[in-house]
Amino acid sequence: MSREKKEIIAMLLAGGQGSRLNMLTEKIAKPAVPFGGKYRIIDFTLSNCSNSGIDTVGVLTQYRPLELNRHIGIGSPWDLDRKDGGVTILAPFMGAEGGRWYKGTANAIYENFHFIEQYDPEYVLVLSGDHIYKMDYSLMLDYHKERASEATIAVITVPWEDTNKFGIMNVDDESRIVEFEEKPKQAKSNLASMGIYIFNWKTLRRYLAEDESDRKSHHDFGKNIIPNMLHDGISMYSYVFNGYWKDVGEVKSLWESNMDLLKEDNTLDLYDRNWKIYSKNPVNPPHYISSTGKVKSSLLNEGCVIHGEVNNCVLFPGVEVGRNSIVNDSVIMPDVKIGENVSIRKSIIMSKVIIPDFTVIEDRENNEVVLINE
Amino acid sequence: MSREKKEIIAMLLAGGQGSRLNMLTEKIAKPAVPFGGKYRIIDFTLSNCSNSGIDTVGVLTQYRPLELNRHIGIGSPWDLDRKDGGVTILAPFMGAEGGRWYKGTANAIYENFHFIEQYDPEYVLVLSGDHIYKMDYSLMLDYHKERASEATIAVITVPWEDTNKFGIMNVDDESRIVEFEEKPKQAKSNLASMGIYIFNWKTLRRYLAEDESDRKSHHDFGKNIIPNMLHDGISMYSYVFNGYWKDVGEVKSLWESNMDLLKEDNTLDLYDRNWKIYSKNPVNPPHYISSTGKVKSSLLNEGCVIHGEVNNCVLFPGVEVGRNSIVNDSVIMPDVKIGENVSIRKSIIMSKVIIPDFTVIEDRENNEVVLINE
Amino acid sequence: MPDIMGIINLSEDETAMRDIAKYRPIGAIPIAGRYRVIDFVLSNMVNIGIHNVSIFTQGKSRSIVEHLGHGKEWDLDRKKDGLFIFNPYVNPKDSTFHKGDIKNFIDQLDYIKLSKQKYVFLSRSYMICNVNLQDAFKYHKDSGADITLLYKKMQGEKDKFINCDNLTINEAGKVISVGKNIGKESNFNISMEMCFLKKSLFIDIIENSISKGETMYLKQAILQQVRKLNVNGYAFDGYLGCINSIENYYRVNMELLDIETSKELFYKNGYIYTNVKDEPPTKYTETANVTNSMVANGCIIEGTVERCVISRGVKIGKNAVVKDCVIMQKCSIEEGAVLQNVILDKNIEVSSGIELRGASKKPLVIMKNQKI
């Protein structure tokens, strides 16, 4: 018995360019986008792994990985700097037959077949790096084992009017999945796939290999692997998740999910000491509110210096707000310097932007979220 | 002043497929090929960095990196599991304009421009991961600084008859490089480039950018960057290295350099406690020589079990030799199991091969090195 | 990387620190919302590339060990060199305990001798600053002195460095004598108790003290050399805080509420590193009212805070009023409590309705882990 043998390993798909987030992801992969005052989107998934006792995580990436590489480093913040396992960034590579970029979510896993095999896992947890939620995957694994399931898919109930935006699971009384519909016009259920799968590795391995040789396939879990498994009558269960879950796929939803954190009834509790969200910690002193500063209903972080007024905002580390400036309902990313007599409302200001004195930022006409980049 | 600012960082080119090593590199990149009983080729360069006080190393790879990734891990054996810096594996990635594989040695560095910039280094040390040698790069850096050189190239004297296999430096009395000839038929000097360069980063950055836009360029240090710098009269010096240095580019030279370690007058001292060569350490008990075993003029490693006779061999960890078997003048890679009554001479047996009882391995006809793979 | 090994001697006089040094050495006292006293000198060292650092304790080392861990945050978790914590060796059989700190250095002479560096930077923890040790080291080497002592020229501020060493320095920069500051003079040179010297000299001093047996303290042993050797002073002119009494501890925290002072201390010659706690952002509610204060992460602030230093994970309830206080980590001040001129050690719960008031020159100190 080698210590390298693992019961379960996680494969985290972090390749997305996330073009709907436009300017935010011009230089960085979507999972590296800052969120919630001191995190990046991927921190939630990595922290979930760490807190669930999963110590081996492959992060699949091919789009502008520098920022993500720097952020993840050797995995120390998540206690994933392990001797065996830990976090490994898996970029596409060149084999004897030439180089291949990942063609789809399933193909990305297939290309890293050897990485998975070295741990000889019973189960593989497939995750996506661009959702905000806290979830104990070990409970989902218990459920998977109890049901003797071969593939378990985490689902969440969504409003009926949104069902056409998701992959919808139709399940029987025992939560067994009987049908899967990708963005149905007339949904039969409002259970949406969260893109979180536990597979028996042996089963998944077979389907990935078959899918790889199927020329018509999109090599995608939702479009190909899951439907093929269903078609063959593989034992598949849905696992219902209750709690905060958000796909921050657009500028508006990114803004909204940040604003969610300021609500009194917010269910994404960042203060739970038993389920900390880990991130790279900046090296900054405590934040400082001067004698002219005023802060209400906001999240602040280390290194901020506030001489002005901040209401209903999320401020990342190192933000400065000058005298007589007022910032309302906004997300201000790391190291933004806001001058004096500035007025900002309902905006996202990207990292390191400098806002000169007397600037006014707000979309008065349409009341949309304003995004300011360098 | 941030701790991330580094005086010098190393960029290690480990992308080579090394096709001349044929079967050895079918599944692994050349720098990951085992050497010297417990090392891999790249261990020498990584250990040199660590022993020279260089704590930031980018390893550029695009060919079958899994084995290399596993070997390097988070860099612990070389003390390169650092919070800032340490070792980073740099695979090709996809930008907004699509993915790009490295086109040449210079292009590989260019593509990782942002990686280098984050450390804001004064100097960049460019290394190749497929040479066997021990060298203190900090002395070369001192030399580079003393001469106010902009590019310093390490050279070694080679036999005149071999000059046509190397890039040859012609230098003046002050060791200033005046001419560079790639594999000259009639060499004017026998100083060969070792493929080890120290550049002022500002200078190199300019030349890399220019080279990148040159459509005719091979994007190679030896073919393009160095000649261009020489042409422009950039201050360039040669740095003479004395000591063991070997390019293990072929099966024969791989065998030879292993056999070199068994010689009494071998200059590659592996036993120097002030310049250890680090590697991933296997988890094995001490080796065992039984009452029927006999070992002479050989290197043995942990986990070996010897019931037969071993003469003039290099045995990697976990090798077993059965009763009445004789192994002479050979390199036996990790976990090879040699049965009973086997005879092996002048061979390289690759990892995990099982040799059945009564096998004879030897090239009696041509006396060439025999390579046995799975 | 400079050719220097760093040594921090935690044998410091704790008598004037009252209860906050009861279970911890001065080096481990929480300060400025998220640091411990030792973080400053340790960061100054790693910022110039020193990567062999040893800490000599007086025995009360648990809080130091917990805080520093393997030295990861200072990048000192290394195979070669790195971070070493040496406790005085106590022989349980004969139960003897040696007075003075020199015994601890004698016990570790092997470590010091085997270290590869040629120079030693010797310091204590209680002087807080962000000093460019590169410049000081260059001055030491260029001047050819045997020992270079760092000091700061003071004008006024008589009572700030009471009981510290006072250096008499001639025009050539040479240290003539070392006395004690008793607060009488207005212009004086305060020793930062940081010095550079060759390792060989350092070893000589220790070995000498063994053979002669006169000195029990390393400081004595070094000061004896002042007359014999060439001892220079190097003037530092940045912010210097001195944590040698509870009053000074309070003063330093309050001084950091000046944003220019704290920017200098935390950024000027490199960052100050500390143990990270993965705390979430600090949340200010609708009822929060905070001015002129320094607040670390992980807090939930619903009340009024003025001129305070608030550490990580503190909760301040609605209608609570906290003024001129230093609040250490994980304290909870409930609705309607009122605090002024108070130092709360960590993990204190102040119940609703309680009022605690100290004086601005004599802050009230509350010992850790209490419910009031």
Add this chain to the structure above:
Amino acid sequence: MPDIMGIINLSEDETAMRDIAKYRPIGAIPIAGRYRVIDFVLSNMVNIGIHNVSIFTQGKSRSIVEHLGHGKEWDLDRKKDGLFIFNPYVNPKDSTFHKGDIKNFIDQLDYIKLSKQKYVFLSRSYMICNVNLQDAFKYHKDSGADITLLYKKMQGEKDKFINCDNLTINEAGKVISVGKNIGKESNFNISMEMCFLKKSLFIDIIENSISKGETMYLKQAILQQVRKLNVNGYAFDGYLGCINSIENYYRVNMELLDIETSKELFYKNGYIYTNVKDEPPTKYTETANVTNSMVANGCIIEGTVERCVISRGVKIGKNAVVKDCVIMQKCSIEEGAVLQNVILDKNIEVSSGIELRGASKKPLVIMKNQKI
């Protein structure tokens, strides 16, 4: 990951170990060419996924701390849980030192209580084996016992476990009584001094010992429970070595020259991890003549070696003859020296021409760091 915290109690009787335990606890004694005694139980634990391990020392902890480092080789260098080394707390002011080991556990009760695991695996270091603790833990949970003690049924081998605990076990597997093996019986059950119990029970036992003040040793406190509680035995049937005397230490090393025994010990239920030293391969020259021996890396062998255990970095010169010896790390045996039935502690230089002979039942032991 099992819900178990591991505790290794290094309070072991070292009197029969002679000089090799003079400066180190039994757990830190080098064994089998590249290990320390503690590696075996520690590896058994991490092999089933235990990742919260504490080691309670008797004070002589430096060699243990140096060997284990941050626990990296055992994958115990973690943010949460990981490796903890607890030394008995000595108050330098009153210079009292408590007899017995229970005080150390009492001092660390907070750590034990705050640990998240529900079960405790308690062990010492001196029993060497490769046991599947997963199976033993399952047996413990399934049987519903309060405490499950691991033991081995012995037949013959009377003198191998002298002074060890001898368990009387009934047909139902329940432990009836605990005695001492004085070498009279041929069939007996040797306690491995490893047990599983609930953490809550473990805390009860310690707290009880405080309130009653009767027991000074944890073992006493647990054995008092044998009559009151449901204590089961779990039979282990693999190789068991016992390092409680110098003779047994020598015996175990020699037993490992049987390749089947050593394959079982090093591989059967998981690997045995140890501190790595980055040693190069071992070099055998033309004149080397080695049979029936175990040789670690980093050696240079030019002489004759028979029935020996040779540790890392040993040099054996030409015409030297070494038979039936245990040679610890970095020893150098020069040309023509002759050794038989000798245990060389580490870093010993045996000069050319020297002859050292012990008896096979009474090996000669040479203390470390000497030139002979």
